[in-house]
């Protein structure tokens with residue numbers, strides 16, 4: 001744990017990332033659990049670059065990409081966009097950034113995301129930060145998020161919760177079995193959650 005991932009030993013996979021050594025932390029948890037909020041705090045304290053898969057997909061959608069309509073429909077239905085699209089966006093963002101430490105927020109969200117990312121990039125996450133939050137609290141937060149998102153309505157929120165339970169939790173369990181999950185009680189206020197988050201990063205920062 002805590003070692004810098006050397007993806008250069010995965011050159012056979014042909015990923016452009018193979019020549020760049022990167023450290024990746026996956027930030028996972030249900031919709032509204034506070035992933036984005038805490039990533040902003042982590043960036044300020046620990047020097048990571050925050051990459052939100054959802055933000056990258058929304059930007060791609062707005063850029064007039066050929067995948068724009070497909071992405072918009074998937075987000076509206078709370079479905080997971082095919083990995084190929086999301087991984088390309090993540091790869092490009094990591095390559096374009098001078099930093100070598102990334103928080104990947106909201107990815108991998110299903111087994112296809114997880115397996116494809118590993119196969120394409122060869123990157124093994126340093127650890128998984130898991131925000132555990134009750135559905136009741138997440139729903140309350142999403143309904144008052146006010147970011148003008150098409151998917152923060154009760155109908156889509158219910159669909160997102162179902163996808164989270166059926167497809168995303170098994171990915172967290174996959175990493176839990178590997179001893180890689182650091183679980184945080186995310187129902188608490190922002191400041192208290194961040195106190196717990198800090199303890200996950202401090203030993204890593206001290207040893208690097």
Ligand SMILES: Nc1ncnc2c1ncn2[C@@H]1O[C@H](COP(=O)(O)OP(=O)(O)O)[C@@H](O)[C@H]1O
Pocket residue numbers: 029030031032033034035036037038141142144145146186187188189190191193
């Ligand atoms: N610990 C918290 N307590 C109360 N509200 C929170 C907390 N963390 C985040 N929020 C609020 O809840 C909403 C969802 O948070 P966000 O960080 O966007 O979550 P996610 O990225 O997991 O969907 C935002 O409006 C945010 O300000």
Ligand SMILES: Nc1ccn([C@@H]2O[C@H](COP(=O)(O)OP(=O)(O)O)[C@@H](O)[C@H]2O)c(=O)n1
Pocket residue numbers: 030031032035036052053054055057074075076077078079080081082086105106107108109113151160
């Ligand atoms: N790995 C991912 C991440 C997000 N998404 C899509 O983007 C939507 C919003 O993701 P998000 O991470 O911004 O949502 P929050 O969990 O932050 O509320 C998801 O419901 C999916 O439709 C995806 O398809 N694949």
Ligand SMILES: [Mg+2]
Pocket residue numbers: 035036052054106
């Ligand atoms: Mg988010």
